[in-house]
Amino acid sequence: MLCGVQALAKVESFNPHVVLLDIQMPEMDGLTALRKIKEKHPKTKVIMVTAVETQDKIEEAMRAGADNYITKPLSLEYLEKDVQEKIDSLAGV
Secondary structure, three states, X not given: OOOXXXXXXXXXXXXXXXXXXXXXXXXXXXXXXXXXXXXXXXXXXXXXXXXXXXXXXXXXXXXXXXXXXXXXXXXXXXXXXXXXXXXXXXXXX
């Protein structure tokens, strides 16, 4: 598992279309990483995948620009479908 600082470095290096982030990460939490990613890469789709399912965290993530918020345990089928939808939306499919 990457920390938030490492996640930001990966986004800078690879410029991905979709990023999966947890809320709880060492050094920099996922919400802070989300904000920083969206500041520099507003078109990057960010899906929060986390065990933290409090309503205030969900709302905070969505206000910060999360494109979805999926709680664990999760359905890999649902996650795969959601990631593909995000990629398709960027491609205009």
